[in-house]
Amino acid sequence: MMSTPRIQDPENVIQVKNLSKSFGSVVAVNDMSFCVKKGEIFGFLGPNGAGKTTTLSILEGLRKLDRGRVRVLGMDIDKNAKTIKSQIGVQLQGTSLLPDLTVFEQVQLFSRLYGYQHNRPEIMSFLERVGLDTKAAALPDHLSGGQKQRLALALALVNQPKIVFLDEPTTGLDPQSRRVLWDLIRELCDQDKTVVITTHYMEEAEALCHRVGIIDHGRLVALDTPGNLITNLAGVSSITTSVNLPLDEFQQLPTVIQAQHDGYKLSIQTRDVAVTLRFILDLAQKHCLSLNDLHIQQPNLEDVFLNLTGNRIRN
Ligand SMILES: Nc1ncnc2c1ncn2[C@@H]1O[C@H](COP(=O)(O)OP(=O)(O)O)[C@@H](O)[C@H]1O
Numbered sequence: 484m485m486s487t488p489r490i491q492d493p494e495n496v497i498q499v500k501n502l503s504k505s506f507g508s509v510v511a512v513n514d515m516s517f518c519v520k521k522g523e524i525f526g527f528l529g530p531n532g533a534g535k536t537t538t539l540s541i542l543e544g545l546r547k548l549d550r551g552r553v554r555v556l557g558m559d560i561d562k563n564a565k566t567i568k569s570q571i572g573v574q575l576q577g578t579s580l581l582p583d584l585t586v587f588e589q590v591q592l593f594s595r596l597y598g599y600q601h602n603r604p605e606i607m608s609f610l611e612r613v614g615l616d617t618k619a620a621a622l623p624d625h626l627s628g629g630q631k632q633r634l635a636l637a638l639a640l641v642n643q644p645k646i647v648f649l650d651e652p653t654t655g656l657d658p659q660s661r662r663v664l665w666d667l668i669r670e671l672c673d674q675d676k677t678v679v680i681t682t683h684y685m686e687e688a689e690a691l692c693h694r695v696g697i698i699d700h701g702r703l704v705a706l707d708t709p710g711n712l713i714t715n716l717a718g719v720s721s722i723t724t725s726v727n728l729p730l731d732e733f734q735q736l737p738t739v740i741q742a743q744h745d746g747y748k749l750s751i752q753t754r755d756v757a758v759t760l761r762f763i764l765d766l767a768q769k770h771c772l773s774l775n776d777l778h779i780q781q782p783n784l785e786d787v788f789l790n791l792t793g794n795r796i797r798n
């Protein structure tokens with residue numbers, strides 16, 4: 484499932500081979516190899532302390548690696564850190580905004596740091612892109628959590644980067660603000676930018692990312708599309724109903740792993756929801772039973788993580 488990265492492919496805007504980084508005796512990044520493709524939203528999913536920020540900071544040229552090779556936009560991170568930094572956008576984990584500068588002034592300052600002399604309409608168009616044009620004169624203290632994160636995103640975009648790195652941009656946000664940010668991130672991808680994002684929310688990785696790298700204790704334990712990860716590594720769905728269908732009938736379905744009745748409800752573990760569901764409907768009809776409470780629980784990335792590591796993502 485985890486294919487060997489093709490290091491020469493020009494479509495790979497990030498190429499990492501055997502990357503390791505330790506802090507004293509703590510191995511934060513342990514022999515990671517992967518590629519990020521141009522135009523994709525690539526997510527690192529893992530619990531706190533898994534090594535997401537350390538990995539990102541190496542890709543961003545902010546930390547030195549101990550071992551391995553990292554190429555960003557075709558350039559070696561050791562030799563071309565300065566050029567690479569000019570072509571990437573970085574939103575650090577829990578970005579702190581400057582308390583005494585207005586939203587407008589923060590964007591202006593960041594643009595100048597990158598050597599741009601953006602005029603007022605240009606800066607306002609940056610703010611419009613993240614829905615903050617009406618907040619141009621506000622100080623950060625007067626912004627909501629979601630607005631702060633959108634400002635941090637605008638700051639990561641001032642240099643028109645080809646790759647945008649976002650370290651847990653939605654942590655602590657309410658579901659609606661999170662969705663607004665997801666839409667903005669998807670728009671970046673429509674503009675041909677590549678997005679690398681970290682998260683410990685499995686729903687976020689599943690909903691937003693084209694491919695997800697699952698990290699645990701510094702190791703990349705799986706890398707694939709959310710759909711493939713779930714199909715290959717979590718595969719079992721469960722169907723429950725309180726209607727008492729004859730258990731032995733399920734033996735003829737090879738995709739059913741287990742069918743049991745606990746006196747109150749029937750639960751069926753299956754590798755193929757569609758086939759099993761059709762079978763249940765037919766069976767109910769045959770026995771003249773109506774299925775008034777049917778529940779389907781499909782596996783998610785949390786199950787993938789649990790299967791791979793033996794732990795839950797949030798413990
Ligand atoms: N500057 C540092 N000094 C010492 N240990 C660190 C430092 N930064 C990170 N670590 C350790 O490295 C591991 C990975 O941390 P980090 O990359 O921040 O994980 P994540 O972002 O997934 O929460 C953790 O065990 C953390 O305590």
Ligand SMILES: [Mg+2]
Pocket residue numbers: 535536537576650651
């Ligand atoms: Mg982190």
